[in-house]
Amino acid sequence: MYKLKCIPFFVFIILFLQGCEDSLNKKSSREQEETTLIEDIEKEEEAMITVYDKAKWHYEGDFPSNLSEKQAFVHTGMYLGWIIEENLYSKEFEEEAAQEIIKFKQKNMTGTEIYMEWDGVFASDMLNAEGRAFTKDYFDFDKGTYLDDYEAIFPHIKSLYEVEDTWNNYEAINTKINERFDTWKHTKEENKGDKLFTVDSYIGSLKKTLEQNEDKLINNIEKVHTFHYYKDIDLLDFEIFIQPFDLSIRMFSMDNEANEIFYEGNNRAIFSGSYELLEEFEYYELADEHSDEFWDFYEQNEEEISAAEKELISNWFISCWNKAGDNRIKLPVYLDFHDDIESFDLKKNKWIDSEDKWSDENGN
Numbered sequence: 001m002y003k004l005k006c007i008p009f010f011v012f013i014i015l016f017l018q019g020c021e022d023s024l025n026k027k028s029s030r031e032q033e034e035t036t037l038i039e040d041i042e043k044e045e046e047a048m049i050t051v052y053d054k055a056k057w058h059y060e061g062d063f064p065s066n067l068s069e070k071q072a073f074v075h076t077g078m079y080l081g082w083i084i085e086e087n088l089y090s091k092e093f094e095e096e097a098a099q100e101i102i103k104f105k106q107k108n109m110t111g112t113e114i115y116m117e118w119d120g121v122f123a124s125d126m127l128n129a130e131g132r133a134f135t136k137d138y139f140d141f142d143k144g145t146y147l148d149d150y151e152a153i154f155p156h157i158k159s160l161y162e163v164e165d166t167w168n169n170y171e172a173i174n175t176k177i178n179e180r181f182d183t184w185k186h187t188k189e190e191n192k193g194d195k196l197f198t199v200d201s202y203i204g205s206l207k208k209t210l211e212q213n214e215d216k217l218i219n220n221i222e223k224v225h226t227f228h229y230y231k232d233i234d235l236l237d238f239e240i241f242i243q244p245f246d247l248s249i250r251m252f253s254m255d256n257e258a259n260e261i262f263y264e265g266n267n268r269a270i271f272s273g274s275y276e277l278l279e280e281f282e283y284y285e286l287a288d289e290h291s292d293e294f295w296d297f298y299e300q301n302e303e304e305i306s307a308a309e310k311e312l313i314s315n316w317f318i319s320c321w322n323k324a325g326d327n328r329i330k331l332p333v334y335l336d337f338h339d340d341i342e343s344f345d346l347k348k349n350k351w352i353d354s355e356d357k358w359s360d361e362n363g364n
Contacts, residue, residue: 050132052076052139055120064161071161073112075150076122078163078170079139081111082177088131112165129299136292138180149176196290197297203308209283210316217249217317220277221324224251227271230263235332235357238277238346240313242337248280249317258358310337314344321346332357 058072083089084104094101100117103109115122124132138144147160153172154163163169224236233253241248252274253261263272286294298305317335321327334357336343343354 050124050136051121052124052135053122053141055115058161064159067161070112070116070165071163073115073120074163074165075147075160076120077110077112077115077165078173079111079146079177080115080122080126081170082174083127083131083135084111084114085174086131086181088128088134090126090128090131093126107167110165110167110170129296133296134181134184137184138177145180146177149173149180196293199301199304199308202284202305203312206283206309207312207316209281210313213278213281214316214320217278217320218324220275221321224275224277225324225326225328227275228269229253229329229331230261230270230272232263233261233272233331235334236329237343237357238317238333238335240317240335240337241280242309242313243280245282245284245286246280247278247283247313248276249278251275251277256358310340313337318344318346 053076055069055072055076059069063069063072081104084101089097089101097114097118100109100114104111104114118126124135127135139146141147150160150163150173151157153176154160154169157163229236230253232255234256235254237252237254239250239252241250253272255261260274261272263270314335314337321335333346334343335346336354341354342351343357344351345357
């Protein structure tokens, strides 16, 4: 009897240890997958950033042995100073270098010293859209004329590394960069009519794509009109999800406390949960070779584009909702964009604060 009782116990121990090992292996596998995913994302983000210059490319290269390493920072540091003076830096740079920016504008810190604080790396994520566009044309060491201007302003030096980091020298190069910048902007204005991207053309393209999906949306709205909704549902929320160039729409059944409602019974005729009205589709096609130009355009016009997108998409959905006709839904019904602060009341035909729909007093 003792042996018979012990054998199952040992089997249990073995199985338990195997289960722990499997669990640890799965956890390790998940952690490895998460680490790999994070690394891939970081690589993608790095690939999207253009590095214009690094000080170490100079002081680790053909650099005069009699000069201080600081001199490898000066030519780009002065350009960074001009960027700061003209407020052509990005929001991220402004947040992270707020004190340095103040010191520079008070002439208590040079652009070179700020460049050194940033480890001698000058990259596109430090600049706003206009700053990136001008830097791409002017500062580029192969195609731009910045270094030519730099050497012309200081003709008596043997190499560009010999220019001292003084305010007088900065003012000299600053004047030339301003001339180049004014000319660049003037040329840009003259070529405005030949722009590859405009807000009107972008929104026009979006409108055509929405029209192509109109019949499908109307058909699915007609379907949700016929659903038998679970009694614990307080409202229906049609949510629009927008990613870069992709759009989808899903309906959620919710209670007044912003919880999604699920029916756990066996009656298949009763609806709860969510329903996909439009699966994710591409609403704008961008050629790879025009990616930089597009995102510069988008950043410069982001506020106008976002407002136009919201107006066009919401009006399109409301139009489809009305065309579906014969609305037999007795519940409050709302339309909103994911994470937006406003919702459109489809019964009362008006925009409201998104928080207001989560209230017993807001019944239709």
